[in-house]
Amino acid sequence: MKATWGTLGLAILVLGLGVVNFSGCSSKHYTQPGHTSKARFKATMRSYTVRGKRYHPTYVKVGDTMKGIASWYGPDFHGKETSNGEQYNMHAMTAAHKTWPMDTMVRVENLDNGRSAVVRINDRGPFVRGRVIDCSYAAGKKLGLDKSGIARVKLTVLGFAGKVYRPTAAQKAVHAPVPEVQLSDFGVQVGAFRRYEGAQITRRRYETLAGEGKRVVIRKFVVDGAPLYRVWVMGFGSAEEARDFIRDHGIAGGFLVRN
Numbered sequence: 001m002k003a004t005w006g007t008l009g010l011a012i013l014v015l016g017l018g019v020v021n022f023s024g025c026s027s028k029h030y031t032q033p034g035h036t037s038k039a040r041f042k043a044t045m046r047s048y049t050v051r052g053k054r055y056h057p058t059y060v061k062v063g064d065t066m067k068g069i070a071s072w073y074g075p076d077f078h079g080k081e082t083s084n085g086e087q088y089n090m091h092a093m094t095a096a097h098k099t100w101p102m103d104t105m106v107r108v109e110n111l112d113n114g115r116s117a118v119v120r121i122n123d124r125g126p127f128v129r130g131r132v133i134d135c136s137y138a139a140g141k142k143l144g145l146d147k148s149g150i151a152r153v154k155l156t157v158l159g160f161a162g163k164v165y166r167p168t169a170a171q172k173a174v175h176a177p178v179p180e181v182q183l184s185d186f187g188v189q190v191g192a193f194r195r196y197e198g199a200q201i202t203r204r205r206y207e208t209l210a211g212e213g214k215r216v217v218i219r220k221f222v223v224d225g226a227p228l229y230r231v232w233v234m235g236f237g238s239a240e241e242a243r244d245f246i247r248d249h250g251i252a253g254g255f256l257v258r259n
Contacts, residue, residue: 036084036102036122044083044102047241050127057099058214058235060157062165062178068132070108070153072140073125082123090137096123097133097155105159108133110143111152117142120162186242187234187257199229206233209249232257 036044045057074090082088084102095106100121109116117139126134133155140146143153159165165179191202199218206216214235221228236242239256246254 036086040085041102044124046238048124053127055098055124056211056236056241057101060100060104062157062159064157066132066155067111068153068155069130069150070110070133070135070140070143070145071126071128071131071150072135072137072145074137074140084122086122088123088136092136093117093119093139093142094122094136095119095133095139096125097121098124098127100157101160103160103162104157105162105164106133107156107158108135108139108143109154109156110145111154112148113144113151115143118158118164186236186239187232188236188242188245188251188254189230189232189257190251190254191231193229193231194226196227196229199231202231206231210235230257 047054047056049055073096077088078090080088082094083096088094095108097104097106100106102121104121105118106121107116107118117135119133119135119139123134131150133153135143135145137146143151145151160179167176167178170176190206191199193199193202196218203216203218210216210233214233217232217234219230219232221230233245236245242256245251
């Protein structure tokens with residue numbers, strides 16, 4: 001067996017590249033599997049840079065999907081600390097993802113052989129172009145990655161906090177909204193309009209520009225007795241990330257908002 005170099009949950013993070021500032025500690029201080037602490041969870045949702053590329057952890061909802069290449073990592077990382085503070089257990093059904101929240105439950109479907117596995121995100125990575133998930137040895141073996149090394153996969157969000165979401169009959173009957181994790185209330189106001197049509201045009205424009213994991217919403221306010229429609233781009237991991245968005249897109253009059 002040979003572990004891939006895709007996941008650098010320990011090596012990169014301990015060098016202080018912006019996700020979490022880990023300190024050496026004994027095993028008794030590690031987070032229990034499936035129970036990422038609030039402080040650690042918040043830290044792992046900060047934007048970070050690896051090999052010159054900026055990553056922005058973001059919110060997801062049940063049913064969200066992603067396609068790409070999967071790999072696996074095993075013995076070389078066994079027992080070391082993951083991004084959420086757990087000890088990596090190559091025999092547990094876990095995985096690393098660059099942006100999805102810690103403890104998100106994900107179904108991984110191997111598009112090459114039809115196999116599937118359900119994993120829990122507890123690490124960051126893989127930092128290799130085109131790869132979307134790095135599976136534990138156990139998950140990789142179930143998917144057939146122990147033989148192929150990598151494979152084309154489809155990821156589907158199944159739940160959060162280590163639990164798979166299973167709607168009740170009543171929820172299905174009323175088409176209840178599926179759960180989602182909104183990791184930040186930082187946003188940017190990109191426009192304000194008296195006419196709703198103007199706000200709609202701007203929303204459509206920024207839905208194209210905003211990028212993965214961001215939502216563009218219209219908020220109605222009453223100012224001087226008349227409606228004012230404000231267009232917000234939401235889902236930034238920090239005030240710094242939101243300011244970068246304003247600068248990078250040259251948004252005249254853009255400013256930070258909190259949902």
